[in-house]
Amino acid sequence: MKNNQKNKNSKVGPLSNGMEKIVSLAKRRGFIFPGSEIYGGLANSWDYGPLGAELINNISNLWWKKFVQQRSDVVGLRGPIIMNPKVWEASGHVKNFTDPLVECKICHIRLRADKQTELKDHAETHKGKEVTWTDPKNFNTLFETYIGTVEDSKLKAYLRGETAQTMFTDFKLVLESMRKKLPLGIAQIGKAFRNEITTGNFIFRTKEFTIAELEYFIAPGEDDKAFEEWLEYQQNFFVSDLGLKKENIKIVELPKDGLAHYSKRTVDTYYNFPFGWDEVAGIANRTDYDLKNHIELSGANLSYKDPVSEKEFVPYVIEPTFGLDRIMLAVLLDAYSESEARSGKEDAVHENEITLRLPKQLAPIKIAVLPLSKKEELTQPALEILNNLQKNWMCQYDETGSIGKRYRRQDEIGTPYCVTVDFETINDQAVTVRDRDTMKQERIKISELVVYLKALL
Ligand SMILES: [Zn+2]
Structure with missing residues (x-):
């Protein structure tokens, strides 16, 4: 079914x-x-x-x-x-917003008369039978709908x-x-x-x-x-x-x-x-x-x-x-790029890695916050950083999998920056910021992180 x-x-x-x-x-x-x-x-x-x-x-x-x-x-x-449906009368859409359609005389499917390739493709589905078409007839492409619930008081309108x-x-x-x-x-x-x-x-x-x-x-x-x-x-x-x-x-x-x-x-x-x-x-x-x-x-x-x-x-x-x-x-197509594994050998994969090189202002997620381990001594400062960054940007938090895999997940969706919280963070109150395109990593003080990212995003 x-x-x-x-x-x-x-x-x-x-x-x-x-x-x-x-x-x-x-x-x-x-x-x-x-x-x-x-x-x-x-x-x-x-x-x-x-x-x-x-x-x-x-x-x-x-x-x-x-x-x-x-x-x-x-x-x-x-x-x-x-x-008001009169709008579409005045605009000419009721009269002129049409596609010329022809009907297959074998199976009665309707197709655009001006799309030669599709007509040919359809004819081939009838495997050797000779396909003939009706003369083209114009069909209006305005979507019709009806206003009102009572059958005889329904007013025809258009989307x-x-x-x-x-x-x-x-x-x-x-x-x-x-x-x-x-x-x-x-x-x-x-x-x-x-x-x-x-x-x-x-x-x-x-x-x-x-x-x-x-x-x-x-x-x-x-x-x-x-x-x-x-x-x-x-x-x-x-x-x-x-x-x-x-x-x-x-x-x-x-x-x-x-x-x-x-x-x-x-x-x-x-x-x-x-x-x-x-x-x-x-x-x-x-x-x-x-x-x-x-x-x-x-x-x-x-x-x-x-x-x-x-x-x-x-x-x-x-x-x-x-x-x-x-x-x-x-x-999406313009930003799509594939390259051989570039994340280092510990995470080397056999298939090509995908990076969506979206312009920063278009990227759905601007920053990913990644604690190096699931231990609370790292997740707790990471969640604090996330809370703070979310006031300015669309962020994502990810604590599962190796760090290389997590970078690749972010590359695949075009996230421009990853912020990694590691064991050093506890001592130096700093994080590593990784750039999607250059893959360069920079150590930035947590207290300066927002200002640093604002200059980039
Ligand atoms: Zn047909």
Whole structure:
């Protein structure tokens, strides 16, 4: 029963070469688990474990800091997943948010008409039988839901397909309550949903995902310049803030006929995944498309009057957007490194050792506190140190196994610093601080430890 359920739901292709190691590490070390696993799972659903939750929060906070808090021309907001369904009529999603699907005439499975490889792969499963497909038909990828409990009073609504729409519907409220002028950016991080047929590749393509979006409102005519500026700011985030290797990042200008229904120009950012280059972020010129449609359908006044020229207009919008789950996958892959045993012979192992070389600000655990032995004369000062460090950083305490093994466990999850309490500590009131990347060890007085680590983290 369980297995049947699993087979029915898991329309997932094999994970591409190079992904297996990350998938396995992520599960083994508490980053990412298969969703609802005790019930046989659910295709393309993943749970972020304790370390995954820390990691995506760190990525999300870094984004918020750079795109909201460090800019005087951007403010944030937090809208609901379910909005008035009219929002999605105005935005064009009810009409245009579609995938072209074809149906296999043998088994009636529906697949994306524009994904040639998947169609070919499917045809092969029918082993030599000639597979024919129906003509492509458009299926809406908005997730439908119903509000209300009584059958005949149920109102059809949608789970949001993007977070951007709150920024359009609340544009005037934000502008006035915050006493802002154009140019003005409004940003939001949250879940969005797409009832897609094509899913897979671990957390890369899922039906629900976290996106970080920014709508930058400007006067018409200033859009091309703003587009270039945000594109540069966006690239800077990937390389300088997230620390992704330059050679693993590229930008791709979308051809005019590949643009979303609202876009005048779109440039996507691609990451070099083991399954090929694919999108992690984008930037679109949405023009005045959304605001104009909301004005038309709602009758609300969403135009802007310039306080100096007194000219009134409907603003243009530049939208940098980021898929945070995909970015988390890119961050994990980029940080993953393997080397031959490097921890010294007493702990030499035969398999390669894994180090996640995460940027310090992204590492889920910043410091591990390790008493050399389980004797109370060491664990007691170690726990005191832990208590003190936890006021500033996410820490982990580990007293089991050889010290070499414990270092390796921390390397595997990307912990930048290990603090070891040994028998010398009792005499010199000092500990050893080990650096993940250089493996250098330094003796630091306990009284100076916080200051020392603050300079590093
Ligand atoms: Zn078939």
